[in-house]
Amino acid sequence: MPPTATRFAWLPHWLRHYQRAWLGGDVSAGLIVAVLVIPQSLAYTLLAGLPAEMGLYASILPVVAYALVGSSMTLAVGPVAIAALMTASALQPLAIAGTTEYVQLAMHLALISGLMFLAFGALRLGFLAYFLSRPVISGFVSGSAVMIALGQLKHILGVEAPSSSSAATLQGLWRALPQSNPTAIALGLGSMVALLLARRILAPALLRVGVGAQAADLLARMAPIATVIVGTGLVAWGQWDVTRQVAVVGSVPAGLPAWNLSLPGLSELGQLWLPALLISLVGFVGSVSVAQSFAMQRQQRIAPDRELWGMGAANIASALTGSYPVHGGLSRSAINFAAGAQTPLASLITAAFMVVIISLFTPLFYYLPLAVLAAGIIVAVFSLVDMATLQASWAYDRADALSLLATAVGVIVLGVETGIVLGVAMSLAALVWRSSHPHxxxxxxxxxxxxxxxxxxxxxxxxxxxxxxxxxxxxxxxxxxxxxxxxxxxxxxxxxxxxxxxxxxxxxxxxxxxxxxxxxxxxxxxxxxxxxxxxxxxxxxxxxxxxxxxxxxxxxxxxxxxxxxxxxxxxxxxxxxxxx
Missing domain, CATH: 3.30.750.24 (STAS domain)
Structure with a gap:
């Protein structure tokens, strides 16, 4: 082996064999992803019940950690809706959302999840990616999407409502309906209509006028940024946060996050280990699925055990920089892939650009209306309700379809952790029943x-x-x-x-x-x-x-x-x- 290769053997494989031809795609993808995921990071963090800046923090060092350790060339790591929902579900019974105690618990949850990932990686348990059946995953994601959408209706209506359960949320929304804020409703519904039209009409329209397929897709994906800019501009212009009581993000602290080396106590460990395990398992399954789908399109391969190490490093980095559990996101990764990312250098560029944004541009987020962020979340999770898998499962295997429905209903009615456990129990029961009645x-x-x-x-x-x-x-x-x-x-x-x-x-x-x-x-x-x-x-x-x-x-x-x-x-x- 040449001396130069030996000297840099500690570097990731993709960096040691980097080609200049890849640089243009990586730079453009890194900048585009950074811009497009800003509203997403803020929205998902508010969904988790945490201060908005924590979403920006989760888009820096965790992204770097995964890029240096993970095996996927295009997977983009950061705040995702499912992890945010599971974080809120785990922490709301333990502390009041937004408080110092709640924030500390979120960081401990990320730390425990990261350590679990590393332990699984050391034990070569990458096969855990296949532990949850597709119907259970589909039911969990569909149920979570419904829960997320319900939780965002209070921002669309401009009212306060509890989020401890779906039933409590619906009851709270019904009671608060007479106090709805017309301006918030207009902003929220207008943003939803704009996003839906952009998703269904804009890309085909651009294709008809001669825009390339990849460019048309990227322009259509920029619709959330456009709605954020318009909504923020309207609120700032009319001072609607004061004159019309429109809820806004408010002050977002500038500057990089401080290091946090806090460790959970035994009592916290007892409360958080199960939610951390479920977050890790669900996040790993989702991340590997996304990474595999994009790798196959380029005849690449991922290493599930390396993914465990990558996710572990990302979550520990998130905990150390004051944030909450992160996973590989489908929408982030799709944007990264479509924008031409060739290697994880694109993610490193995204992280660098986020540093600039946090250092210089956080005042621009002050007038960002929560109704617009809520509209973006609702439209994003709407596509996660997987009716196709339910129909296919019902036609092929009723037991799998019942597992899907049990998981979805369990998540909506009983909560995230209970819903997952119920779905897994249903799948195992179906497996035992089939085996006990052999052909x-x-x-x-x-x-x-x-x-x-x-x-x-x-x-x-x-x-x-x-x-x-x-x-x-x-x-x-x-x-x-x-x-x-x-x-x-x-x-x-x-x-x-x-x-x-x-x-x-x-x-x-x-x-x-x-x-x-x-x-x-x-x-x-x-x-x-x-x-x-x-x-x-x-x-x-x-x-x-x-x-x-x-x-x-x-x-x-x-x-x-x-x-x-x-x-x-x-x-x-x-x-x-x-x-x-």
Missing amino acids: MAVVGRVPGTEHFRNVERHAVETVPGLLALRVDESLFFANATALEEHIETLMQADASIRRLLLVCSAVNQIDATALGMLTELEQSLSQRGIRLELAEVKGPVMDRLQPTTLGQRLQGRLFRSVHDAFVATDRQTDPHWQSP
Whole structure:
């Protein structure tokens, strides 16, 4: 290895192999993302119940940390709606939103989440990205989107309403409806209409007049900035925060955040570990999904274990600089990708530009109306309600559809953490139920071949006295009794059976309960003059089976294939038989 390469081996791979041709795309993407995510960062932070400046802080050092450690070339890390909602859900029972105690808890939540990410990375638990099923994730995101939208209606109406639960929010909004602020409503609804029109009409219109697809998409995505500028300008021009009582962001402190090395106490750790775990798990699944989708478009790959390290570094950096949990954001990443980002240098440029904004331009945010930020959030989360997955799941697998609905309803009615746990429980219950009711088929030989198929689906040959039963599931405690009962039913239906052949091609494991059942079944059948035989037993299953009592008793009755078992029968019944 050249001395220069050795000297810079500590640098990220993308930086050591950086190409000058990438610089233009990275610079433009970094600047565009920085501008477009400012209102998003402010809005999501207010959604979390935290001071607006914390959203800006979360867009600096956490972004740098992920860029240096993570594996994705285009994933943009920062405040996201789901993390903000989960932060608020975890902290509101513990402290009053916006207070010093609440802010401290948010930073501790980010720290605990970051340490969990690092621990998972050290243990190489990247497979956790696949722990939550797609219906559960879809239900969680859809339910969260509804909760987020409900929570923002108070800003659209210009009233105060509790946010402890969806029911409390709706009740509070109903009571406060007579005190609604007409100007806030006009700003909020006007912004929503403008954003929806921009999303559905602006990009196609630009394409029709000859603007490139990528440029049209970026211009359409700049609509939130336009609404923020117009809304802020109107409030500042008319002093509507005073004359019409329009709620605004207010003073945002200038300057970089101070380092915070505060550690949670044992009592806080006991209160925050479960929310931090759920935030980490949900955030990791979402971040990896986004990173994979963009990596595939460029024939790139990500490393899930590296993503754990990257997310851990980002969240610890967020805690140390006075902010809350961060994840990889879909909208941020989509803007980053569409703007031409080639490497994480784009994120470093975004962070640098955010430093300039925080240092010099925070006074511009004073008159930014909360109704406009709320409109941006509602429009953004509206697309997260995933009806397509619900319809597809309902048509294909009702159990998955019920898991999705249970998660969504649980999140809306019972809260974020309870909704996730309910969805996971439903998924696991469906998995156990399916496994406890395995598909079992009596099989016969397709004439003139060595293939065997279900006698109820195909015209096949069977051998008198031989029952060949294929079990399409591993055998364990939940389905052992079901298998035994099905066998007894088949035996009672045909008294001529003298050989029972279990086809184990789909059996990947036999646990102790199933082994005990098979041992007792073999003994019972033997007493009735019926031989139990096994075919197509997989190597790992055979290794564990051979030393057992059942394995010893089945010597000479274990066949490599169903065909071998049928051949043995044919040879026994017809000495002149020839293999087809």
